[in-house]
Amino acid sequence: MLRNVYFKSLLDLRRPVVWWSLGLFLYAFVIVLIYPSFQDIPELNDILGDEDSLFRAFTGNVEDFASPEGFLTAEMLSFTFPLLFIVFNLWLGTSWLAGEERRGSLEVLLSHPVRRSTMLLQKFTAMVSGTAALAVVVFVGTLAGIAVVNVDISLLNVMQAYIGLTLLGVTFGALTLFVGAWTGKPSASVGVCGAVGIVGYVANTFGPIIEGLEWVRYLSPIYYFIGGDPMVNGLNLAHSGMLIGPCVVLVAAACYLFERRDLAV
Amino acid sequence: MESVIHTEKITKLFGDIEAVVDVDLDVLPGEIFGYLGPNGAGKSTTIRMLLDHIRPTRGAGTVFGLDIRRDSVEIRRNIGYLPGEFALYDHMKGRAMLQYFANLRGGVDWQYVDELTTRLDVDLDRRYSQLSRGNKQKVGLLQALMHRPKLVILDEPTSGLDPLIQHEFYEILDEVKDEGRTVFFSSHVLPEVQRVSDRVGIIRKGRLVAVEDVDTLIDRAALHRFEIEFAYEVSSAEFEHLSGASDLVVDGRTVTVSIAGSPDALIKAAARHEIMRIVTHEASLDDIFLTFYSEDGEVSDAA
């Protein structure tokens, strides 16, 4: 299991992933279980108000809150899971690169015959693996809920929504690695990624209800995860491209910058 | 004989700070080379450039004849390195950590690792975070030595080691040398460098001021500062021009002077008067620098 940087990173992930999985599984499972009780309140849509209301923004701008797709989107995709998947990647991206550099273990690691960019790519791949594992857990949690209560929803779409969630998470991971590779500073790494996450959330959620600012959501990574309504429509390929593209560019730029600069020692 | 380490005018500036300036080093195969200098002299900076962790502002270098920038991965295959300050993975046990590093190198001889572990007295079954500073240093040493690298680079390796382990460590270095492998290590402590090295490079304020056989250095280090208190005031003229004397200070009844080599002339001159007290100090690294190696990097041969 300690064959290379990738497997060693996976091994490091074992414990945190187990705990996160427990939480995520329960969350997904319980949300599905409580859906039937919301299903029976069709007036909910009236309470939430019309298309442009603030209430709608807080529930993820879903069209039909009482539908399974709308409910699951509002309760899982609009805030909770993106937040958790971003935080997971922010944490890993920071501690694995800028953090390891700051603590001093990177100087030992890179005295071994491992190219800097190889190390970075293996760590990124391990982040993708960890994030995908969490997505699988969320999917299994959702399935478990559906097995208990009757929810009429396309499992294929649910699965695709979680693939999108993985893409969103690792894109933020790539951003964190990029800042860490560039600056070597954990604080910058956390700061930039956190700021992009928060601004991205606000732009996507509240942009549409502000007159004249509807366009700002197109700048938000969150939009390219949820804007195409994945629970209803499945994975939007064009939108996914808007996550994968920057992700690839960020990782490539991270490798390039990291190879060029002095290690902070 | 081709140098294992060779640098040409290698220089590293951090803004206005001249960390390393125009250093020309040649470390030969099979020797133990001590890189001696006070704190902040530029030892770690030089070493980090050899590892490609930081890049020279100008100048160049080779290790095993390979370019330190372009061929770094290939070079690192045959190097063992202990940084001056480092950390390892807190949550991992020593053995797992060594396993990991061994795998990155494509395997090691575990019998040798076990031998080193016993000799350095390391407990590999504890988490790194639970180890004392000295034991952390030992795990660092193990990862630098365990694969029998052609070149061992150690940045102030004995800091934090207790004397018994230090002794064992010197033995291990001697064995490395006996196997024809090369050691490059830095230190700011003169006796340590005297004890283990064949040749010594002395760095000060980023400049390599001298490269000496260790015997020459030991002669130079036989510099003592004498402080003689007489019963009455004496004239300084009597103590000028003594052989091997420098830095003469006469202050009332007390004469202070540095002597390289035998103090015979000084003692005979002093014996003409009534002596109250004699105190001698071994020369510190700084005294030696001041006496033998002037600021501009030229060796001033006072001995």
Ligand SMILES: Nc1ncnc2c1ncn2[C@@H]1O[C@H](COP(=O)(O)OP(=O)(O)O)[C@@H](O)[C@H]1O
């Ligand atoms: N990353 C850095 N940024 C700025 N100055 C540095 C850096 N690294 C070292 N220095 C400076 O360069 C000089 C040499 O440092 P160093 O090589 O660590 O000395 P030594 O290892 O001999 O104690 C010191 O003045 C130190 O403060």
Ligand SMILES: [Mg+2]
């Ligand atoms: Mg140092």
